[in-house]
Amino acid sequence: MADPATDTPTPQFSRVVADESEVARALTRMAHELLEANHGAENLVLLGIPTRGVPLAKRLAALIESVEGRPVRQGELDITMYRDDLRANPTRNPGRTAIPGSIDDSVVVLVDDVLYSGRTIGAAFDALRDLGRPRAVRLAVLVDRGHRELPIAADTVGRTIQAADDERVAVQLAELDGTDAITITRTGKES
Numbered sequence: 035m036a037d038p039a040t041d042t043p044t045p046q047f048s049r050v051v052a053d054e055s056e057v058a059r060a061l062t063r064m065a066h067e068l069l070e071a072n073h074g075a076e077n078l079v080l081l082g083i084p085t086r087g088v089p090l091a092k093r094l095a096a097l098i099e100s101v102e103g104r105p106v107r108q109g110e111l112d113i114t115m116y117r118d119d120l121r122a123n124p125t126r127n128p129g130r131t132a133i134p135g136s137i138d139d140s141v142v143v144l145v146d147d148v149l150y151s152g153r154t155i156g157a158a159f160d161a162l163r164d165l166g167r168p169r170a171v172r173l174a175v176l177v178d179r180g181h182r183e184l185p186i187a188a189d190t191v192g193r194t195i196q197a198a199d200d201e202r203v204a205v206q207l208a209e210l211d212g213t214d215a216i217t218i219t220r221t222g223k224e225s
């Protein structure tokens with residue numbers, strides 16, 4: 035976006051709101067909150083939503099395993115074909131879904147990096163419906179930035195951020211980005 039008075043592009047300001055150690059502490063707390071709410075790891079299945087929900091689900095599963103001393107099932111759930119804007123963008127390519135066994139009667143924990151409008155999670159509910167009937171579905175997100183368009187709330191949140199409409203919240207993870215961080219960037223246009 036350009037400043038109409040000068041026709042110069044609006045600068046993009048970025049600020050880091052959580053670094054590697056803060057992301058690590060948040061994930062450790064989230065793992066404990068999931069265990070406490072579920073009274074242990076019994077029946078838990080963690081499903082990461084691509085892109086960055088997948089490494090986050092793996093990390094939460096590893097943290098839960100380190101506390102409970104037993105492995106917890108984890109996989110990934112692609113929601114591309116369930117998006118409510120698919121008709122407007124019909125050329126999207128589906129990603130990978132990998133479910134570790136049946137989800138019937140399990141407690142599925144959807145894991146994502148950012149919760150914003152809630153439409154991604156709404157699509158995840160539709161995707162799950164085609165896979166089975168979990169006993170319960172929970173939601174774990176590293177960042178809740180508000181501005182919901184659907185009645186969806188997370189069960190555990192790493193960081194709640196009051197981001198403005200013209201800001202974008204980005205999660206960086208070592209597995210994909212070489213470092214862990216949560217960054218807010220002013221884009222100059224509403225997201």
Ligand SMILES: O=P(O)(O)OC[C@H]1O[C@H](OP(=O)(O)OP(=O)(O)O)[C@H](O)[C@@H]1O
Pocket residue numbers: 083084085086146147148149150151152153154155
């Ligand atoms: O609550 P919402 O408004 O749906 O926004 C949140 C989603 O937006 C981002 O995904 P994006 O679609 O940008 O894809 P990516 O994960 O591959 O970056 C983010 O990773 C969440 O999945």
Ligand SMILES: O=c1cc[nH]c(=O)[nH]1
Pocket residue numbers: 148150179201202203204205225
């Ligand atoms: O700020 C935002 C909004 C949607 N999705 C993101 O990853 N960040």
